[in-house]
Amino acid sequence: MSIPALDAQGVRGPAPAAAPRATTPRRSRPAHAPGRVKVWQRWVSPLAALAVWQIASTTGLLPQSLLASPSTIAVTAAGLISDGTLPAAIAVSLQRVAAGFLLGGITGILLALAAGLSRAGENAVDPLMQMLRALPFFGLIPLFILWFGIGETPKVALVALAVSFPLYLNTFAGIRGVDGKLAELARTLKLGRAALVRHIVLPGALPQTLVGLRQSLGVAWLALIVAEQVNADAGLGFMINDAREFLRTDVIVVGLLVYSALGLLTDALVRLMERRALTWRRGFLGE
Amino acid sequence: MATRISRRVATVRGLTRGFGERTVLAGLDLDIAHGEFTALLGRSGSGKSTLLRALAGLDGAAEGELEVTGSVAVAFQEPRLVPWKRVDANIALGLDVPDPGERTRRALAEVGLTERAGAWPLTLSGGEAQRASLARALAREPELLLLDEPFSALDALTRITVHQLVLRLWAVHRPAVLLVTHDVDEALALADRVLVLHEGRIAHEELIGVARPRHRDHPDLTSLRTRLLTALGVSTDAGLTPDRAATPEEQR
Ligand SMILES: Nc1ncnc2c1ncn2[C@@H]1O[C@H](COP(=O)(O)OP(=O)(O)OP(=O)(O)O)[C@@H](O)[C@H]1O
Ligand SMILES: [Mg+2]
Numbered sequence: 001m002s003i004p005a006l007d008a009q010g011v012r013g014p015a016p017a018a019a020p021r022a023t024t025p026r027r028s029r030p031a032h033a034p035g036r037v038k039v040w041q042r043w044v045s046p047l048a049a050l051a052v053w054q055i056a057s058t059t060g061l062l063p064q065s066l067l068a069s070p071s072t073i074a075v076t077a078a079g080l081i082s083d084g085t086l087p088a089a090i091a092v093s094l095q096r097v098a099a100g101f102l103l104g105g106i107t108g109i110l111l112a113l114a115a116g117l118s119r120a121g122e123n124a125v126d127p128l129m130q131m132l133r134a135l136p137f138f139g140l141i142p143l144f145i146l147w148f149g150i151g152e153t154p155k156v157a158l159v160a161l162a163v164s165f166p167l168y169l170n171t172f173a174g175i176r177g178v179d180g181k182l183a184e185l186a187r188t189l190k191l192g193r194a195a196l197v198r199h200i201v202l203p204g205a206l207p208q209t210l211v212g213l214r215q216s217l218g219v220a221w222l223a224l225i226v227a228e229q230v231n232a233d234a235g236l237g238f239m240i241n242d243a244r245e246f247l248r249t250d251v252i253v254v255g256l257l258v259y260s261a262l263g264l265l266t267d268a269l270v271r272l273m274e275r276r277a278l279t280w281r282r283g284f285l286g287e
Numbered sequence: 288m289a290t291r292i293s294r295r296v297a298t299v300r301g302l303t304r305g306f307g308e309r310t311v312l313a314g315l316d317l318d319i320a321h322g323e324f325t326a327l328l329g330r331s332g333s334g335k336s337t338l339l340r341a342l343a344g345l346d347g348a349a350e351g352e353l354e355v356t357g358s359v360a361v362a363f364q365e366p367r368l369v370p371w372k373r374v375d376a377n378i379a380l381g382l383d384v385p386d387p388g389e390r391t392r393r394a395l396a397e398v399g400l401t402e403r404a405g406a407w408p409l410t411l412s413g414g415e416a417q418r419a420s421l422a423r424a425l426a427r428e429p430e431l432l433l434l435d436e437p438f439s440a441l442d443a444l445t446r447i448t449v450h451q452l453v454l455r456l457w458a459v460h461r462p463a464v465l466l467v468t469h470d471v472d473e474a475l476a477l478a479d480r481v482l483v484l485h486e487g488r489i490a491h492e493e494l495i496g497v498a499r500p501r502h503r504d505h506p507d508l509t510s511l512r513t514r515l516l517t518a519l520g521v522s523t524d525a526g527l528t529p530d531r532a533a534t535p536e537e538q539r
Contacts (some may be wrong), residue, residue, distance in 0.1 A: 088538055184345050188361045189381035189423075199380060203371045280371045280407045 049123040068250035076250040092235035100159025108167030116175030162223035163216040170212025174205030210274050217266045296431045296463045302351035303387045313487030322461040326474035329484035351490045357430030364435040366420035368408035375404040378423045394426035413440035432462045475508050481520045491518035
């Protein structure tokens with residue numbers, strides 16, 4: 001397991017570092033007549049692929065041991081939900097991500113504040129963070145197991161570590177990217193240091209911090225998947241690993257679908273936050 | 288003489304500022320008396336904004352003597368509104384008076400922006416943003432008001448209105464004003480004294496004794512205009528000379 005993936009954006013969702021501005025084109029609204037046709041057209045190829053997959057499975061071209069058919073997967077998913085296996089697994093995995101995310105997120109942001117608000121802080125924090133960042137952090141799993149055992153702690157720790165870097169880097173860059181002319185303005189307005197931080201620096205860094213938030217959520221799920229593959233006795237990763245032993249490709253696919261659904265969900269949450277927090281940008285006013 | 292000195296709000300002696308090889312201010316001297324309305328003319332790049340930044344205490348690298356007594360407010364050349372604060376919050380930012388809300392409302396009303404009080408700065412037009420920036424400076428009721436081309440994005444009609452507004456507020460609060468402008472007529476309409484910045488120094492000074500409100504065609508102003516344009520290096524022969532001079536150059 002040597003995925004050098006600190007910069008990986010996670011398995012889902014394009015959240016490139018170079019797209020911090022709110023230029024993402026909004027999805028065309030179905031209200032427009034031409035838009036409606038296009039939305040419908042976009043479903044053609046996925047549905048066709050699904051049909052081909054189903055046919056290949058039913059005719060025996062695609063053996064169940066390699067990949068279960070869509071209908072089997074649907075039935076399995078329903079079963080896993082109704083017997084409580086899936087909800088329980090999701091609850092365990094969500095808890096791990098939430099704990100790791102909070103821990104790593106708070107650490108990352110605090111470190112970014114320390115580094116961003118003073119030269120001394122930068123000298124103390126930044127070189128260390130840049131060095132740690134270069135570590136292939138999935139390669140740390142063996143060490144984590146030695147340090148933290150095989151319970152929840154190494155998994156939460158891995159997620160926290162993965163999450164802290166995107167938030168640190170983006171918040172730090174956001175603070176340093178605040179327009180110097182506004183800092184100058186603050187001086188002529190006789191704002192003290194606390195007021196400067198509160199009214200100018202933090203709100204100015206917020207858009208970039210939100211970019212970091214989206215990246216870190218992507219990495220959080222990725223880190224969780226890796227951590228759960230290594231060893232787990234509960235959670236989505238455990239469910240998938242267990243299914244592998246019994247060649248249950250249907251259960252594996254259900255697990256993967258749940259991972260991606262959860263990832264999309266958290267991404268949508270951040271986007272909602274962005275929309276609310278950044279209304280001052282012209283692009284969000286919907287004129 | 289002693290009283291004159293004590294009534295100064297700003298005293299500048301030998302102010303020097305360069306950027307790399309280039310010297311922008313070269314030993315500049317300037318006095319600004321309390322309540323005096325001074326206009327500063329100069330070509331683009333002559334160092335007007337640089338001088339204003341130094342007076343605002345924003346330039347740590349300027350050399351020479353610089354003494355400013357009393358409160359200062361600045362309206363920058365670009366409006367510099369804080370984009371994540373609505374217009375009224377921009378004006379109230381750092382406003383240390385008993386009732387900032389009332390002061391803000393009054394300042395906005397004075398520049399005709401009452402209806403845009405709740406708007407986001409990025410949605411303002413260029414002129415609206417400039418008026419908001421002006422309101423922010425005026426609301427502070429400073430002893431020295433530094434205005435860096437605050438009317439450049441205003442249409443001619445709004446500009447006349449805002450000129451009257453600035454004169455009215457100046458008459459009430461009597462701040463010393465240093466107004467940077469490119470517009471000789473604007474300087475002549477507003478100021479007690481007009482300075483021309485050239486090659487890093489105040490190269491020319493004119494006092495204007497004409498009572499306000501001033502008529503553009505007042506004979507004293509006409510001769511002052513000619514002198515100032517000459518000091519700025521512009522010939523005033525019906526404004527045709529530059530064209531005539533350029534033609535043979537181009538044909539060569
Ligand atoms: N921070 C800086 N670094 C390098 N050069 C600078 C800097 N600030 C100003 N200058 C230079 O100093 C000169 C004077 O600039 P300044 O902004 O004071 O001109 P100005 O008289 O206000 O011109 P304008 O009327 O166009 O606003 C210009 O040539 C400018 O390029
Ligand atoms: Mg300028």
